[in-house]
Amino acid sequence: MAQNDWLNAVSKDRTLSRRKMIISGGIGVAGLSIVGRVARAATPPMKGSMADDNSTSIHQEIDLKGSPQRVYEALLDSKQFTAFTGAAAEIHREAGGAFSCFEGQIVGRNVELMPGRRIVQAWRSNGWPDGSYSIVKFELNQQGSGTRLVMDHRGFPDGKREQLEAGWKQHYWEPLAKYLG
Secondary structure, eight states, rough: OHHHHHHHHHHHHHHHHHHHHHHHHHHHHHHHHHHHHHHHHOOOOOOOGGGGSSSSEEEEEEEEEEEEHHHHHHHHHHHHHHHHHSSEEOOOTTOOOOEEEETTTTTEEEEETTTEEEEEEEEEEESSTOOOOOEEEEEEEETTTTEEEEEEEEEEOOOOHHHHHIIIIIIIIIHHHHOOO
């Protein structure tokens, strides 16, 4: 192979390598951007940050009679949910499954389900702007013969905290406690 032919081949390979590098770099930057967004959404705000003002997060802990599995079933079984709330519910019990509660007032999807341990849902009220979803996480912890339910609700629209906080107590915890006896 003549020296010019070799240089042309090397030069061509470098161009391909540069193209591959540029494309790979672009894909990498896009991937990091997506990962960063997911990580920011999943990471609780640091103490003292503006996002830690509790205007769009609620934390409640409720002690209930019944095992964590019993509480899990009541929250995810359409018939039991309807029985304890007194309002129609349709709940598909798989990750990714849709749910509709309180006769369609609350809708969303199950994001993560760990039977007897955890429920994570993308959750919204039908009165919120289109496309607005919050994240609700229910942690179920054995406490003696009962369950300590730890609920965290994050990412709901500004100005809804007081209404949601009262609604969780009135429409979920009080009737669920009566239902579980």
